[in-house]
Amino acid sequence: xxxxxxxxxxxxxxxxxxxxxxxxxxxxxxxxxxxxxxxxxxxxxxxxxxxxxxxxxxxxxxxxxxxxxxxxxxxxxxxxxxxxxxxxxxxxxxxxxxxxxxxxxxxxxxxxxxxxxxxxxxxxxxxxxxxxxxxxxxxxxxxxxxxxxxxxxxxxxxxxxxxxxxxxxxxxxxxxxxxxxxxxxxxxxxxxxxxxxxxxxxxxxxxxxxxxxxxxxxxxxxxxxxxxxxxxxxxxxxxxxxxxxxxxxxxxxxxxxxxxxxxxxxxxxxxxxxxxxxxxxxxxxxxxxxxxxxxxxxxxxxxxxxxxxxxxxxxxxxxxxxxxxxxxxxxxxxxxxxxxxxxxxxxxxxxxxxxxxxxxxxxxxxxxxxxxxxxxxxxxxxxxxxxxxxxxxxxxxxxxxxxxxxxxxxxxxxxxxxxxxxxxxxxxxxxxxxxxxxxxxxxxxxxxxxxxxxxxxxxxxxxxxxxxxxxxxxxxxxxxxxxxxxxxxxxxxxxxxxxxxxxxxxxxxxxxxxxxxxxxxxxxxxxx
Amino acid sequence: xxxxxxxxxxxxxxxxxxxxxxxxxxxxxxxxxxxxxxxxxxxxxxxxxxxxxxxxxxxxxxxxxxxxxxxxxxxxxxxxxxxxxxxxxxxxxxxxxxxxxxxxxxxxxxxxxxxxxxxxxxxxxxxxxxxxxxxxxxxxxxxxxxxxxxxxxxxxxxxxxxxxxxxxxxxxxxxxxxxxxxxxxxxxxxxxxxxxxxxxxxxxxxxxxxxxxxxxxxxxxxxxxxxxxxxxxxxxxxxxxxxxxxxxxxxxxxxxxxxxxxxxxxxxxxxxxxxxxxxxxxxxxxxxxxxxxxxxxxxxxxxxxxxxxxxxxxxxxxxxxxxxxxxxxxxxxxxxxxxxxxxxxxxxxxxxxxxxxxxxxxxxxxxxxxxxxxxxxxxxxxxxxxxxxxxxxx
Numbered sequence: 017x018x019x020x021x022x023x024x025x026x027x028x029x030x031x032x033x034x035x036x037x038x039x040x041x042x043x044x045x046x047x048x049x050x051x052x053x054x055x056x057x058x059x060x061x062x063x064x065x066x067x068x069x070x071x072x073x074x075x076x077x078x079x080x081x082x083x084x085x086x087x088x089x090x091x092x093x094x095x096x097x098x099x100x101x102x103x104x105x106x107x108x109x110x111x112x113x114x115x116x117x118x119x120x121x122x123x124x125x126x127x128x129x130x131x132x133x134x135x136x137x138x139x140x141x142x143x144x145x146x147x148x149x150x151x152x153x154x155x156x157x158x159x160x161x162x163x164x165x166x167x168x169x170x171x172x173x174x175x176x177x178x179x180x181x182x183x184x185x186x187x188x189x190x191x192x193x194x195x196x197x198x199x200x201x202x203x204x205x206x207x208x209x210x211x212x213x214x215x216x217x218x219x220x221x222x223x224x225x226x227x228x229x230x231x232x233x234x235x236x237x238x239x240x241x242x243x244x245x246x247x248x249x250x251x252x253x254x255x256x257x258x259x260x261x262x263x264x265x266x267x268x269x270x271x272x273x274x275x276x277x278x279x280x281x282x283x284x285x286x287x288x289x290x291x292x293x294x295x296x297x298x299x300x301x302x303x304x305x306x307x308x309x310x311x312x313x314x315x316x317x318x319x320x321x322x323x324x325x326x327x328x329x330x331x332x333x334x335x336x337x338x339x340x341x342x343x344x345x346x347x348x349x350x351x352x353x354x355x356x357x358x359x360x361x362x363x364x365x366x367x368x369x370x371x372x373x374x375x376x377x378x379x380x381x382x383x384x385x386x387x388x389x390x391x392x393x394x395x396x397x398x399x400x401x402x403x404x405x406x407x408x409x410x411x412x413x414x415x416x417x418x419x420x421x422x423x424x425x426x427x428x429x430x431x432x433x434x435x436x437x438x439x440x441x442x443x444x445x446x447x448x449x450x451x452x453x454x455x456x457x458x459x460x461x462x463x464x465x466x467x468x469x470x471x472x473x474x475x476x477x478x479x480x481x482x483x484x485x486x487x488x489x490x491x492x493x494x495x496x497x498x499x500x501x502x503x504x505x506x507x508x509x510x511x512x513x514x515x516x517x518x519x520x521x522x523x524x525x526x527x528x529x530x531x532x533x534x535x536x537x538x539x540x541x542x543x544x
Numbered sequence: 545x546x547x548x549x550x551x552x553x554x555x556x557x558x559x560x561x562x563x564x565x566x567x568x569x570x571x572x573x574x575x576x577x578x579x580x581x582x583x584x585x586x587x588x589x590x591x592x593x594x595x596x597x598x599x600x601x602x603x604x605x606x607x608x609x610x611x612x613x614x615x616x617x618x619x620x621x622x623x624x625x626x627x628x629x630x631x632x633x634x635x636x637x638x639x640x641x642x643x644x645x646x647x648x649x650x651x652x653x654x655x656x657x658x659x660x661x662x663x664x665x666x667x668x669x670x671x672x673x674x675x676x677x678x679x680x681x682x683x684x685x686x687x688x689x690x691x692x693x694x695x696x697x698x699x700x701x702x703x704x705x706x707x708x709x710x711x712x713x714x715x716x717x718x719x720x721x722x723x724x725x726x727x728x729x730x731x732x733x734x735x736x737x738x739x740x741x742x743x744x745x746x747x748x749x750x751x752x753x754x755x756x757x758x759x760x761x762x763x764x765x766x767x768x769x770x771x772x773x774x775x776x777x778x779x780x781x782x783x784x785x786x787x788x789x790x791x792x793x794x795x796x797x798x799x800x801x802x803x804x805x806x807x808x809x810x811x812x813x814x815x816x817x818x819x820x821x822x823x824x825x826x827x828x829x830x831x832x833x834x835x836x837x838x839x840x841x842x843x844x845x846x847x848x849x850x851x852x853x854x855x856x857x858x859x860x861x862x863x864x865x866x867x868x869x870x871x872x873x874x875x876x877x878x879x880x881x882x883x884x885x886x887x888x889x890x891x892x893x894x895x896x897x898x899x900x901x902x903x904x905x906x907x908x909x910x911x912x913x914x915x916x917x918x919x920x921x922x923x924x925x926x927x928x929x930x931x932x933x934x935x936x937x938x
Contacts, residue, residue, distance in 0.1 A: 459809040
């Protein structure tokens with residue numbers, strides 16, 4: 017029986033805590049008697065019969081007819097799936113998307129459906145490399161559908177193949193992939209790793225155009241998204257759900273298949289990462305020391321390669337299929353069952369270690385903008401009700417924050433760092449002054465459409481993701497980062513955790529209370 | 545009198561060349577320049593010569609390349625050893641009038657017939673006069689053994705080289721007039737370039753003295769142009785912005801900034817389009833290659849920084865049909881169809897930008913090792929222009 021998450025009050029006997037530091041990690045001692053550590057629940061048990069659960073979900077969907085009954089010869093069927101931004105780290109094969117899609121294809125074949133397209137719903141993310149498609153979908157699907165042009169990746173800049181489905185009462189235009197819009201049935205296969213994912217967000221962002229995404233991917237929405245992990249208090253999700261209603265009423269029928277996974281993210285020898293420090297065995301401590309020493313000695317590139325090669329032994333904890341809204345409510349319950357930790361009250365400081373990976377750098381470099389996005393976007397938003405840190409408090413992150421970019425994946429990020437961040441770090445100002453230029457840059461368009469680059473506007477979205485945290489925090493400090501790079505982000509560099517607490521004292525006094533978000537694994541603090 | 549002097553010494557040039565990458569001050573110590581007692585130069589023949597008493601004398605990149613042994617042998621026959629360097633000079637005549645030197649030893653100074661009446665010393669299409677006539681060879685004061693040079697208490701200057709200064713202009717500003725004039729020449733060349741379009745994009749590569757002065761000059765000559773400037777150090781970028789650059793970026797980001805400004809694609813190391821004009825104020829293999837690949841096809845590269853031996857793959861020049869133009873000194877410019885002396889524009893521009901902001905430190909001649917080492921590492925040490933201060937030496 018996995019243990020629930022809990023809050024550890026730090027005292028003098030508490031061992032130092034593990035912090036991610038990019039591709040490496042460190043142990044940091046937190047001040048006794050005024051610090052607490054938020055530990056995630058242990059990984060839930062996985063489903064024993066995954067294939068059986070998938071089959072059951074397809075045959076017994078929620079608020080829809082069984083998939084088998086929706087399939088008929090001559091129909092146009094489109095299957096969409098979450099792209100490489102999920103899961104993190106990547107799932108050990110076979111990926112749950114492969115399992116679901118293979119089951120759907122078997123049913124489609126039985127029903128005599130032969131017009132089937134499979135589309136990676138990547139929105140404005142980068143196109144997946146062939147090996148990534150094979151990892152997610154398996155060789156059988158890629159080899160069968162790839163050569164005949166029936167497996168491809170959504171192109172938000174292919175205007176001939178986009179169409180407007182309708183408009184919300186807020187004036188938001190739902191413009192999506194034409195093939196999807198004109199299908200007789202759309203099946204969506206997702207991986208709901210965190211509460212932000214899934215629901216209408218899958219299709220409404222995954223196969224949308226820039227015009228459509230800009231209705232909710234903007235500073236105003238993100239500043240009023242409290243939090244990303246609580247869709248009922250998220251302006252972003254409210255907009256997406258309005259667009260979802262347009263899709264529901266005016267678009268094709270959507271058969272949503274959502275899967276949840278547990279938090280068993282790190283196989284041996286990295287499994288100590290997920291353990292509670294005071295429960296480390298002698299072997300865990302030895303492994304930590306050996307791994308840490310090795311990673312510290314390796315060039316960053318080699319360390320990165322090792323970390324990105326990790327394949328997580330996640331187990332599927334649930335699968336729900338059918339009508340999107342009904343499915344997603346059950347999915348959220350499953351996700352929260354894995355992630356929620358009850359926490360009482362806020363503290364003056366929130367500490368967090370930023371790992372080597374975020375949704376936007378799978379097999380790539382965690383550039384400085386993504387450090388901001390991961391820290392103030394994702395990790396700060398790991399809450400319900402209210403943030404772990406009080407308004408005006410201090411967020412302390414640990415990450416090397418090197419000025420390093422992947423020019424193939426993140427070309428516009430480089431320019432964003434050079435041009436936009438030297439002008440402003442204010443999301444509102446940059447959206448008004450710079451966003452359009454980047455969104456319409458022909459070179460970025462070309463690289464997004466034909467290469468493996470994120471869309472030109474994507475660094476703005478990554479920055480907006482942290483808009484709420486940026487507005488909330490009185491100061492953001494990065495420990496161990498390249499000082500000039502950290503300053504460019506508008507943050508304060510510190511060389512050690514002790515320095516960071518000293519710098520924080522200007523804002524929160526000399527005896528602040530501290531919450532440490534223990535990562536890994538993923539958790540959502542339910543702050544009362 | 546005590547002056548800095550450069551002698552022709554293959555051994556010393558070689559030692560300086562070897563030492564300079566490791567230690568700029570070491571290169572000065574073993575190199576061809578030395579502080580020594582020199583005999584006072586004899587008055588050159590002909591009318592119009594004045595005793596020019598040095599107040600401030602700047603250290604130029606071309607001086608440094610000689611001292612650290614990297615200068616091209618091309619100039620061996622255009623200069624006369626031993627000479628006293630120093631061509632960025634402000635000082636006084638014997639009657640007390642303050643002057644700045646236009647250092648080119650032109651037709652008038654050498655008793656030759658000027659190419660046209662009122663020609664500036666740098667004008668003309670034949671350089672024969674630079675090595676003939678009553679003076680020893682020397683392209684400028686500071687490279688000619690007949691006249692002396694600015695790194696000494698005084699030297700001989702011809703009236704054709706003199707520009708009288710307004711009373712309000714401090715020496716610290718005036719000593720920048722000569723490099724500014726060079727930059728003005730480049731900016732006018734850019735403005736008159738057949739490839740410069742109204743509201744075009746002008747990239748300036750390098751933000752030392754010449755790069756910064758170029759930014760100011762381009763802003764003056766092409767007011768509507770979009771200036772994209774690349775420098776290496778924070779203080780350079782700040783000054784670049786203050787002098788009129790619309791976009792500033794660290795050196796490695798210049799091609800990207802030009803791409804953004806011109807809406808080009810990046811194809812490998814080159815741009816699909818690019819700047820209408822690129823002013824290369826560095827003059828290295830890398831900077832020239834970079835300038836060519838960030839100029840638009842059919843565009844112009846103005847080579848302002850003095851190069852020496854460089855290694856270039858000219859395929860891009862050929863493929864992009866880029867005009868590569870050398871840009872040496874100054875003379876008479878054609879501005880809006882009217883002839884104007886470059887130095888007159890430069891004096892005006894020096895006032896406009898408060899050019900003394902570029903003068904970071906001055907040294908007495910006795911501390912020439914420190915001064916030259918400081919100048920050689922100016923950017924890294926947060927400086928721009930270093931000069932010798934000889935006020936009081938006369």
